[in-house]
Amino acid sequence: xxxxxxxxxxxxxxxxxxxxxxxxxxxxxxxxxxxxxxxxxxxxxxxxxxxxxxxxxxxxxxxxxxxxxxxxxxxxxxxxxxxxxxxxxxxxxxxxxxxxxxxxxxxxxxxxxxxxxxxxxxxxxxxxxxxxxxxxxxxxxxxxxxxxxxxxxxxxxxxxxxxxxxxxxxxxxxxxxxxxxxxxxxxxxxxxxxxxxxxxxxxxxxxxxxxxxxxxxxxxxxxxxxxxxxxxxxxxxxxxxxxxxxxxxxxxxxx
Numbered sequence: 251x252x253x254x255x256x257x258x259x260x261x262x263x264x265x266x267x268x269x270x271x272x273x274x275x276x277x278x279x280x281x282x283x284x285x286x287x288x289x290x291x292x293x294x295x296x297x298x299x300x301x302x303x304x305x306x307x308x309x310x311x312x313x314x315x316x317x318x319x320x321x322x323x324x325x326x327x328x329x330x331x332x333x334x335x336x337x338x339x340x341x342x343x344x345x346x347x348x349x350x351x352x353x354x355x356x357x358x359x360x361x362x363x364x365x366x367x368x369x370x371x372x373x374x375x376x377x378x379x380x381x382x383x384x385x386x387x388x389x390x391x392x393x394x395x396x397x398x399x400x401x402x403x404x405x406x407x408x409x410x411x412x413x414x415x416x417x418x419x420x421x422x423x424x425x426x427x428x429x430x431x432x433x434x435x436x437x438x439x440x441x442x443x444x445x446x447x448x449x450x451x452x453x454x455x456x457x458x459x460x461x462x463x464x465x466x467x468x469x470x471x472x473x474x475x476x477x478x479x480x481x482x483x484x485x486x487x488x489x490x491x492x493x494x495x496x497x498x499x500x501x502x503x504x505x
Contacts, residue, residue: 320354327351328402334368334384335405342379343399345371345391345409345417352408353400353444355437356487358426361418363387371409371417391417393464400444411438412460419469419476425494427469427476431457432484439482450482 327348335342346369347357357365367387372378373395378388391397391413398410409417411434419427435457439450448456457480461473479497484490 317354320351320356323351324354328406331368331406332403334386335403337384338379340379341405341407343371343394343407343409345369345389345394345414346387346421347418349408349411349414352402352406353411353437354441355411355430356433358418358422358430359487360426361422363418363421389417392466411444412457415457416461416464416467416469416473419467419472424472424476425491427472428479428494429487429490431476431480432482432490433487435480435482436484454480454482 331342331344331348331352344352347361347363347365348367348369349371350357351365363369364385364387367385370379370386370388371391371394372388373390373392375390378390379386380388391409393413394409397413399407400410401407415427415431415434418430422430435450435453438444438453439448445453458477461470461477464470479494481490481493484493
C-alpha cells in the first residue's frame with residue numbers, strides 16, 4: 251500500500267466577466283497562447299457508530315473547526331491566485347493541491363507536491379505559465395480543455411475535483427488516495443453548487459464512471475484500486491484513516 255505511483259501532468263487561459271458568485275463551467279474553452287496510525291480497541295465502536303448514513307447532507311449542523319480552517323485556507327489561496335492572475339493579466343486554471351484548497355478539500359498528508367506553490371494546469375506544453383518571482387508550478391493535463399471548471403474569481407478557475415483526484419493519483423500513497431477520495435465526495439456533497447442535487451452515494455457512482463471513461467492517465471490503476479475502498483459519507487480524513495486502520499486489523503468496513 252505504501253508504494254508510490256509517479257507521473258506528471260497543466261494552465262489554461264480564457265476571459266470571463268466578473269462572477270457574482272462561484273459557478274461551475276462546463277465544456278471547452280478557447281485557448282489563449284501566452285503513516286498509517288495505530289488505533290486502540292475503543293476506536294472500533296466509534297468507527298462503527300460514527301456514520302449510520304452513507305450520504306452527507308449539506309447542513310450547518312455539519313460545520314466544525316476543521317471546516318473553518320478550510321474556509322480560511324481557501325480565502326488565502328484565492329487571494330494569492332487572484333494576485334497571480336492580475337500580475338500576468340491573464341485568466342488561470344489551477345489544479346492539483348491548489349484546486350483542492352480552492353474547493354475546501356483537506357490536503358492529503360503525504361502528497362509529494364509543495365502545497366504552497368500555485369499549481370496551474372494546461373492541456374498543452376505551449377500554454378504553460380512560468381514567471382520569475384511567483385511560486386507557480388505548471389502542469390500538463392491533456393483533459394484540461396474539456397474538463398469542468400469552477401470559477402472562484404474573475405480570472406481564477408479551479409479544475410473539477412474528479413480530474414484533480416486523477417491528477418494526484420501518482421503523487422501519494424494508495425491509502426492517502428482513498429482518504430482523499432472520501433474527502434472529495436464529502437466536499438462536493440456539502441456544496442450545493444457542486445452537488446447539483448446528488449447525494450454522496452450518487453457522487454461516488456459518478457466518480458467510478460468518470461475513472462472508467464477517462465482514458466490515458468497514469469494513475470488510473472491506483473484510482474481503480476482506491477475506489478474499492480472509498481466510503482461515501484466520511485465526515486473527515488481522520489474518520490477515513492480510522493476506518494482503513496480497523497480494516498487492516500480484520501475489522502470490516504461499516505455498512
